[in-house]
Structures are given as structure tokens and as C-alpha cells.
Amino acid sequence: MVNNIRFCKQRNRFSCGPIALLNADKFFGLKVTYRHLPAYKLMVDCTPAHGTLTTRMSKMLGRASRRSWDNTEKFLRGCMGCLILQTGDGRGARRGHYSLICRDRKGDYYLVNHFNDQQYAALVVDRDEIQRLWEEAHRVWYIDKLTYTWRE
Numbered sequence: 001m002v003n004n005i006r007f008c009k010q011r012n013r014f015s016c017g018p019i020a021l022l023n024a025d026k027f028f029g030l031k032v033t034y035r036h037l038p039a040y041k042l043m044v045d046c047t048p049a050h051g052t053l054t055t056r057m058s059k060m061l062g063r064a065s066r067r068s069w070d071n072t073e074k075f076l077r078g079c080m081g082c083l084i085l086q087t088g089d090g091r092g093a094r095r096g097h098y099s100l101i102c103r104d105r106k107g108d109y110y111l112v113n114h115f116n117d118q119q120y121a122a123l124v125v126d127r128d129e130i131q132r133l134w135e136e137a138h139r140v141w142y143i144d145k146l147t148y149t150w151r152e
Contacts, residue, residue, distance in 0.1 A: 007100075007112045008034045009121035016113060017044050017052025020084045020098040021060065023112050023121075024143055027082050027102050052098065054086065054139065064139035069131055072142075076103040081144045085137040096138055101130055 005026050010019045011034075018040035025032050040046075044056040058064060061084065067075065075081045079102070088096025100112035111125045111133070125133075134140065 005122075007110075007121035008037070009118075010113050012048070014048050014051040015041060015046055016098040017057055018046050019113050020100050023100045024082055024084065027079075027100070028145055054096075057084070057086070057098065057141070061141040061143065064141050066140055067142065069134065072134060072140075073127075075142055075144075076101070076109075077107075079103065079105055079145075081142060083134070084141040084143060085133060086139040087133075087137055101134070 007023045007026060008019055010016050015037065018037055021044070022032055022034075022037060022040050044052045044060060046052045046056075064086070072083070076083070082100055082102040085099050085101060086096045087099070097114070099114040100110075102110050102112065104110065109125050109127060109130045110122045111130065112122045114123070114133070
């Protein structure tokens with residue numbers, strides 16, 4: 001991870017998509033804060049009525065994909081990439097929830113903004129829990145530092 005990141009926590013019930021994007025930017029070293037959230041909401045057309053649609057996230061991040069767990073672990077090594085997961089089925093009134101997974105240089109996994117009532121924005125989670133969440137995710141976006149240009 002770039003230095004000691006203070007990830008942003010979701011403060012309402014509908015902005016998980018923009019928060020995941022903002023936290024990805026923080027992971028890659030951009031100096032963004034919660035004050036920038038309105039711009040992120042505009043980027044993905046996030047509203048209280050419908051939250052963030054999967055199609056809008058895919059437009060920003062590209063097509064979601066699924067790699068093997070071994071390749072996913074390699075991808076997360078060295079702080080060069082992170083994952084955005086969508087839990088739930090992505091359809092209907094409960095479209096799901098977006099959260100971020102990343103790894104620091106020591107090898108610890110971080111789960112960012114995953115639970116509605118978690119006290120901290122990021123939790124250190126063991127490998128098995130991360131693998132379980134990855135397996136259960138409806139969609140996974142792999143965000144690579146070298147090709148991460150959607151915001152530029």
C-alpha cells in the first residue's frame with residue numbers, strides 16, 4: 001500500500017460504488033478525500049433512489065472478469081493492483097454492494113467498506129476470508145496500477 005492510507009467509509013446506504021472508486025484512487029496514491037465523493041457520484045450516476053448500477057461501474061472499470069485464485073493472489077502482490085467486488089446478484093432493488101480488496105507490502109489483506117455497520121473503513125482480513133468473499137462475489141473487477149487510467 002502507498003504509505004498509510006486512510007480509506008473513506010460509506011456514510012449512507014447507497015454510495016458504495018463511488019466509495020469503492022474513491023478508495024481505489026487512494027490505494028494508487030491519488031490525494032482524494034471524502035470531499036471528492038460528489039464528483040465520484042456524478043461519474044457513476046449514483047443516486048439515493050437506485051445507488052450505482054452495475055452497467056455504470058462496468059463503463060468506468062471495463063468488463064468484470066474472474067481469474068483463478070492463484071492468479072488473483074499474484075495480482076494483489078506488491079501493491080500493484082486491487083479488486084472491486086460486487087456482492088449480491090446485481091439486479092433488482094438490492095443490486096448488491098461494492099467493496100475493495102487490496103494487500104499491503106507485508107502481505108496483509110484489507111477489506112475496505114464491506115460491511116454496513118463496520119466501525120472502520122478498512123479491516124485486516126485473513127487470506128481464507130478474502131478467498132471466500134472472492135468466490136462468493138457476483139462480479140470482480142481487477143484494477144491494475146499500470147493500466148488504471150479511467151480517471152485521467
